[in-house]
Each structure stands twice: as structure tokens, then as C-alpha cells.
Amino acid sequence: MWMSAWRASAVFAPQPPCLPTRSPALRGTAPEPEPRRLRQRRARTSLRAARASRGDYDAVVVGSGIGGLCAAATLARYGKKVLCVEAHDTAGGAAHGFKRRVPKLGTFRFDTGPSFFSGLSAPETARINPLKAVLDLLETEVLCHRYESFGLCLPEGHFTHTRGFGKEVLAEVSGEAAVKEWEALLQAMKPLAALVEALPVPALRLDPSVLLTAGPFLPKFLAAANPLEALQLKDPFAKTLSRAGLKDPFARRWLDLLCFCLSGLPADGTVTAEMAMMFGEFYKPGATMDYPVGGVQSLVRVLTEALAKYQGELRLRAEVEEILVERNKACGIRLKSGEELRCSTVICNTSCWDLMKLLPPDSLPDAWRRERESTPACRSFMHLHLGFDMKGLDALQEHYICLEDWGRGVDAEENALLISIPSVEDGRDLFGVLKFERF
Numbered sequence: 315m316w317m318s319a320w321r322a323s324a325v326f327a328p329q330p331p332c333l334p335t336r337s338p339a340l341r342g343t344a345p346e347p348e349p350r351r352l353r354q355r356r357a358r359t360s361l362r363a364a365r366a367s368r369g370d371y372d373a374v375v376v377g378s379g380i381g382g383l384c385a386a387a388t389l390a391r392y393g394k395k396v397l398c399v400e401a402h403d404t405a406g407g408a409a410h411g412f413k414r415r416v417p418k419l420g421t422f423r424f425d426t427g428p429s430f431f432s433g434l435s436a437p438e439t440a441r442i443n444p445l446k447a448v449l450d451l452l453e454t455e456v457l458c459h460r461y462e463s464f465g466l467c468l469p470e471g472h473f474t475h476t477r478g479f480g481k482e483v484l485a486e487v488s489g490e491a492a493v494k495e496w497e498a499l500l501q502a503m504k505p506l507a508a509l510v511e512a513l514p515v516p517a518l519r520l521d522p523s524v525l526l527t528a529g530p531f532l533p534k535f536l537a538a539a540n541p542l543e544a545l546q547l548k549d550p551f552a553k554t555l556s557r558a559g560l561k562d563p564f565a566r567r568w569l570d571l572l573c574f575c576l577s578g579l580p581a582d583g584t585v586t587a588e589m590a591m592m593f594g595e596f597y598k599p600g601a602t603m604d605y606p607v608g609g610v611q612s613l614v615r616v617l618t619e620a621l622a623k624y625q626g627e628l629r630l631r632a633e634v635e636e637i638l639v640e641r642n643k644a645c646g647i648r649l650k651s652g653e654e655l656r657c658s659t660v661i662c663n664t665s666c667w668d669l670m671k672l673l674p675p676d677s678l679p680d681a682w683r684r685e686r687e688s689t690p691a692c693r694s695f696m697h698l699h700l701g702f703d704m705k706g707l708d709a710l711q712e713h714y715i716c717l718e719d720w721g722r723g724v725d726a727e728e729n730a731l732l733i734s735i736p737s738v739e740d741g742r743d744l745f746g747v748l749k750f751e752r753f
């Protein structure tokens with residue numbers, strides 16, 4: 315614990331302002347014209363130095379999960395003086411991992427949070443993944459293994475899922491009529507995927523400045539499909555499936571399960587926009603999935619490094635007790651230690667229930683607060699992490715999606731299971747690691 319806190323303060327301590335000085339030898343001579351970027355950086359650095367001496371921040375971000383780190387590093391990238399505060403002794407939030415040393419066998423490294431990724435290694439022209447767009451903006455990247463298939467263990471049998479799911483799996487289980495329905499669905503999803511791709515998520519915001527950020531993308535968005543089609547993006551995915559004429563029970567069940575694995579809810583609770591994006595990622599020609607080399611911690615590492623590169627700060631073991639509000643505006647935070655930090659913007663990237671606890675009781679309209687507090691929580695799931703000997707096993711897939719009984723519904727207790735075996739691609743030796751995620 316101490317090591318992580320020490321490392322973090324060493325890596326993320328604010329850098330001293332480094333202003334170029336003029337050498338006495340140059341006195342009297344005309345200075346070389348300074349490149350614009352250097353001038354801008356110098357101006358930003360002096361502004362930060364001036365603010366640092368007053369001890370305040372442009373923005374404090376609460377929580378160093380992937381979302382908080384993206385927000386903090388992006389603001390730092392745009393020259394804001396940013397502090398990201400994290401209650402835990404390690405960054406990453408849901409996305410982290412741990413190691414276990416086993417005598418004579420070595421060290422096993424496990425991921426705990428997200429394991430399904432796509433679009434992280436897409437070329438810059440295809441940055442449909444908002445996280446990839448942020449990484450590009452931060453001029454960094456995470457190296458990924460790319461893979462094309464995963465395993466399905468379903469009541470109908472064991473299959474390998476590829477982008478040819480229709481002709482390979484559906485044809486075997488349900489026959490040719492179902493394949494035709496599937497192909498019609500793929501056609502129906504194309505303009506929706508094009509719409510999602512035309513308007514990058516980072517361009518969307520909820521204030522009038524959306525005209526500036528999203529405006530440049532509107533012509534491409536409007537050309538991608540007719541505006542009425544765009545309205546479908548907010549519909550439940552089940553409605554989109556019915557509209558496309560997909561009736562085959564096995565295909566509907568598979569998509570229910572896929573929705574549940576991606577969003578935590580079956581197709582009638584999953585928004586079409588999310589599935590439009592994922593359909594492109596799963597079924598377009600050349601579709602691949604990604605797994606960060608070194609696990610999800612590599613993703614957290616590149617984000618924390620980017621934050622440091624742009625002189626943002628990260629403080630671990632700094633639990634926020636209250637968000638300070640004055641004249642109806644958040645103006646700082648108070649840590650559990652009692653320390654108060656002032657800033658002009660607070661971004662709170664905790665859960666919505668935690669956010670409500672951090673705000674003074676009278677700072678929000680009651681109705682708004684009640685609505686947020688009544689957000690239903692995702693049901694719990696169990697994780698089992700195993701290290702195992704891979705010698706002599708048949709070729710394994712990196713992921714398996716398993717379901718025991720369709721009749722009980724994909725979201726029934728102890729019915730669905732995800733198995734992730736990143737060491738299939740990232741193995742350093744003959745031992746594998748496995749995360750077994752039972753819903």
C-alpha cells in the first residue's frame with residue numbers, strides 16, 4: 315500500500331514550471347522567433363504556476379476509474395490545472411487487477427473488471443470507440459491483442475462465435491430461414507451503425523456548446539441516414555429487432571444474452587444506440603475484438619501516464635467527504651482528512667448513489683435527487699479467479715459466453731456465465747489465468 319502511494323506521489327507530483335531563460339550571451343541580439351506551440355505551452359505553464367501558488371485547481375475530478383482518468387487527462391491536455399482524487403490506494407476503479415505468487419509456479423496476474431473490448435486498436439479513421447477517441451486525443455495508445463472468435467456454451471451445444479455467426483451457428487441450430495432473417499437484420503443495422511459512427515460520443519454534451527462540438531459532424535450524421543432512422547437509436551433494442559423482422563427464437567435469445575453481457579439488461583432494456591455500435595464491432599467485415607496486452611491495468615497505466623504527461627495530478631487514498639457548494643455552484647471538495655481544495659469545476663465520477671451522499675442536502679432539487687437515488691442497481695455477480703495448467707488442453711478461446719437454461723431468462727440468478735482467459739494470448743508460460751464471472 316505504501317509503495318503504491320509513494321509511487322503515485324513521485325510520478326504525479328506537479329512538475330516545477332520550466333520556463334526557458336535567455337542566456338546573458340544572447341543579450342542584445344535579436345531572439346530567434348519562438349515556435350507557436352512552444353509559446354502556447356509556455357503561456358499555459360506560467361498560468362498553471364500562478365494558480366499553483368494560490369493552491370487552487372481549474373478542476374477536481376472525484377474518482378480515478380477509467381471515466382475519471384479520461385476526464386482528468388483530457389482537461390489537463392487542454393491546459394487545465396487538474397487534480398484527480400481517489401479513495402482507493404490504486405487507480406482504475408472497477409478496472410484493476412491483482413497478483414498472486416505461488417511457490418514453485420511463479421506469479422499469476424489477474425484482471426478484475428472489464429475484459430471485453432473492441433475498437434481500441436482501430437485506426438484513427440474508425441474511432442467509434444469513445445475511449446479510443448480519448449486515447450488519440452491524449453496522443454497515447456494501449457497495445458492490444460486482436461482476436462476474431464469466442465466460445466459459446468449454450469443449451470443447443472458448444473459453438474465458436476465469429477462474425478459469420480449467421481451462416482455458421484444459426485444455420486446449424488435454426489436453418490436457412492433464420493439465416494435470411496439474420497441477414498436482413500445486419501442490413502437494417504448498417505445505417506444505424508453509420509449514424510453512431512458519424513457522430514463521435516466525445517462531441518456530445520448537454521449544453522448549448524454542443525453546437526460547436528457536434529456541429530462539424532452534423533452533415534456527415536444527416537447524410538448517414540434519414541433523421542427518422544436516427545430516432546430509432548433511442549429505442550429498446552428488442553423493438554429494433556422486431557422492426558427488422560427477426561423472429562427466430564434462437565437468434566432472439568442469443569441477442570438477449572449478448573445485450574445482457576454488454577449492458578447488464580436483456581434486449582428490451584438495452585438502448586439501440588449501444589447495440590448499433592456493437593453490431594458494427596461484432597459483425598462488420600474484418601471485425602476483431604481487443605484485449606490490452608498486460609491486461610486492463612495497461613489501460614489504466616496509459617491513462618495515468620497521460621495525466622502526468624500533461625501535468626495533471628493524481629492523489630490516491632484521498633477520499634472525498636463532501637463536495638463544497640457555494641451560491642448553487644460546486645466550488646471545491648473536502649477530503650476525509652479535513653483538507654479543503656478549491657476549484658472552479660468539480661467532476662464527480664463516482665456512482666450516482668455516492669454522488670448524492672457527497673452533496674450538501676439542500677444543494678439539489680428534491681425531485682432530481684430522488685430520481686437519481688432510485689436508479690436501480692445492477693444485480694450482483696460472483697467472480698472466481700483461477701490459475702491453471704494449460705498443458706495438454708485443446709486450443710482455448712480467449713472468452714466464453716455460457717448459459718444454462720433459456721427458459722429461466724438470460725438475467726436469472728446463476729444462469730449466465732462469462733469466462734475470460736487472457737493468458738490464451740498474453741501467456742508468459744504454460745499456466746493460464748481465468749476469470750469466471752457468474753451472474
Ligand SMILES: Cc1cc2nc3c(=O)[nH]c(=O)nc-3n(C[C@H](O)[C@H](O)[C@H](O)COP(=O)(O)OP(=O)(O)OC[C@H]3O[C@@H](n4cnc5c(N)ncnc54)[C@H](O)[C@@H]3O)c2cc1C
Binds near residue numbers: 665
Ligand atoms: C466485473 C465487471 C466487468 C465489466 N466488464 C466490462 C467489459 O467487459 N467491457 C466493458 O467495456 N466494460 C465492462 N465493465 C464496465 C466498466 O468496467 C466500467 O464501466 C468502468 O470501469 C467504470 O469506470 P468509471 O470510471 O465510470 O467508474 P469506477 O470504475 O466505478 O470508478 C469510480 C472510482 O471512484 C472512486 N470513488 C468513489 N467514491 C469516492 C470518494 N468519495 N472519493 C474519492 N474517490 C471515490 C472509487 O474508488 C472508484 O475508483 C465491467 C464492470 C465490472 C464491474
